[in-house]
Amino acid sequence: MTDDLLGRHRSVLPDWLALYYDEPLEITHGEGRHVWDSDGNRYLDFFGGILTTMTAHALPEVTKAVGEQAGRILHSSTLYLNRPMVELAERVAHLSGIPDARVFFTTSGTEANDTALLLATTYRRANTVLAMRNSYHGRSFSAVGITGNRGWSPTSLSPLQTLYVHGGVRTRGPFASLDDHDFVAACVDDLKDLLGHTRPPAALIAEPIQGVGGFTSPPDGLYAAFREVLHERGVLWIADEVQTGWGRTGEHFWGWQAHGRNGPPDIVTFAKGIGNGMSIGGVIARSEIMNCLDANSISTFGGTQITMAAGLANLTYLLEHDLQGNARRVGGLLIERLRAVAAQVPAVREVRGRGLMIGIELTKPGTDEAYPEAASAVLEAARAGGLLIGKGGGHDTSALRIAPPLTLNVAEAEEGAAILERALRSIP
Missing domain, CATH: 3.40.640.10 (Type I PLP-dependent aspartate aminotransferase-like (Major domain))
Incomplete structure (x- = not known):
């Protein structure tokens, strides 16, 4: 089904309409901070459709x-x-x-x-x-x-x-x-x-x-x-x-x-x-x-x-529900957790951000050179571990972008950080 959909996508949509992942993902439904793909795999969503699913997937009050x-x-x-x-x-x-x-x-x-x-x-x-x-x-x-x-x-x-x-x-x-x-x-x-x-x-x-x-x-x-x-x-x-x-x-x-x-x-x-x-x-x-x-x-x-x-x-x-306060509290914990991990990964130049808007800049170890291969590899490894994140950057940089729904709880933040830690440690 996904392979067929990918072929159809490529035959009718522009070449410059980018898709994430070596094997692109079809998301079929979501609930809270999680989404599922067409193969039934469940993911913790740390990107929210490019910061758009701000509160939660299928929030009952909104639906x-x-x-x-x-x-x-x-x-x-x-x-x-x-x-x-x-x-x-x-x-x-x-x-x-x-x-x-x-x-x-x-x-x-x-x-x-x-x-x-x-x-x-x-x-x-x-x-x-x-x-x-x-x-x-x-x-x-x-x-x-x-x-x-x-x-x-x-x-x-x-x-x-x-x-x-x-x-x-x-x-x-x-x-x-x-x-x-x-x-x-x-x-x-x-x-x-x-x-x-x-x-x-x-x-x-x-x-x-x-x-x-x-x-x-x-x-x-x-x-x-x-x-x-x-x-x-x-x-x-x-x-x-x-x-x-x-x-x-x-x-x-x-x-x-x-x-x-x-x-x-x-x-x-x-x-x-x-x-x-x-x-x-x-x-x-x-x-x-x-x-x-x-x-x-x-x-x-x-x-x-x-x-x-x-x-x-x-x-x-x-x-x-004071989601701004939740972003401050849970986001602060997540940033500190990721900074602790980054201190042990030579390819991480900086962990930055505020609240639930966090960037991880990757460079070739020992240099300030962009490392896009590492960003793509971490994106793939995070997905394999059950986590969706984004990427971006300018100024010839490579950055991972982390922006979960604002209802993220501490347990989910810890789960996502653990998956990210494994993905970052897999950088060659």
């Missing part, structure tokens, strides 16, 4: 809400009043911390970032955008144009002029040897120098923790320091919270809050986890920015009733 809404109406478009959309927008606006916030729903993080770029460039009447090196913001034409990760940017053509800024990767690049204070100061000086050589940009877009880039991040406060420089020039700050939002980092509800001494961003984008597998993305912005467009616009499938019902149920569950 019930989806089923009840499906029995009423699935979709009507944004041309009609939509109670679930208004209710979710109210909650998201309140949680955002942005004053007089407006919320626009999309179907994905790519579309959310696309909308944020439209708003920023229109509001500022400028098409220059600042982005971080090693970043990823989606696969649309404009999002690819601001992605600072060569492996995920298939074209240099873009409707935007993009200038890339230092700082998203703490342990590599020209400032890596500096302490945190001097690292931030050097990045700020570099930003000031860059701004002195170009026309005023529309915005800086940045992931608080770079997702596809391998879960890298700057010292706390970098983006707050950037914002002081940008605010003087009227440049907007867009926080791409597609992977970091909703408490995944444990310490904060939004990733930007690690850099928030000067208040919230001008624009926040979100997606992935809020729908717990349903296609929800969105943009939050101050009203004068959101309302700056002078032409009609809609989203046919953004904010559709069934996805909004899922989002409301999922957000309610997350808040009522």
Whole structure:
């Protein structure tokens, strides 16, 4: 069955649509933190469909809400009043911390970032955008144009002029040897120098923790320091919270809050986890920015009733069960356990992350060279042991990406860490 499905996949889908594993996997169902494949094998899921199954597989509260809404109406478009959309927008606006916030729903993080770029460039009447090196913001034409990760940017053509800024990767690049204070100061000086050589940009877009880039991040406060420089020039700050939002980092509800001494961003984008597998993305912005467009616009499938019902149920569950606190507690234990293992594996350069968003960077022992063969080998060994994880990285790096559902318990964290330990120790 799987072999036949793989052949059919290859005959009708693009070659660049990547599949994990030497023998690709068909996942047929899931429950809690586990999934099953078409051969009946059970896996502990530490990747959640690329950080999208944020709460749990088959969460009863979400499946019930989806089923009840499906029995009423699935979709009507944004041309009609939509109670679930208004209710979710109210909650998201309140949680955002942005004053007089407006919320626009999309179907994905790519579309959310696309909308944020439209708003920023229109509001500022400028098409220059600042982005971080090693970043990823989606696969649309404009999002690819601001992605600072060569492996995920298939074209240099873009409707935007993009200038890339230092700082998203703490342990590599020209400032890596500096302490945190001097690292931030050097990045700020570099930003000031860059701004002195170009026309005023529309915005800086940045992931608080770079997702596809391998879960890298700057010292706390970098983006707050950037914002002081940008605010003087009227440049907007867009926080791409597609992977970091909703408490995944444990310490904060939004990733930007690690850099928030000067208040919230001008624009926040979100997606992935809020729908717990349903296609929800969105943009939050101050009203004068959101309302700056002078032409009609809609989203046919953004904010559709069934996805909004899922989002409301999922957000309610997350808040009522303090999953942010669980991410902090269980994630902290998991990171420390993995750091103890990594200290005994020469190929592990760094274990980094926050909460249940953990990266393990692999390099050839004794060097800083990327080790993609090792990343692939660990991915395969983890699967053989009953664990699904992800991989990523930029800056010529190889990183394992670990992001379980936020309901992960201590026993499951220990089980996953043990499987990962065996997989890491198998690196040749």
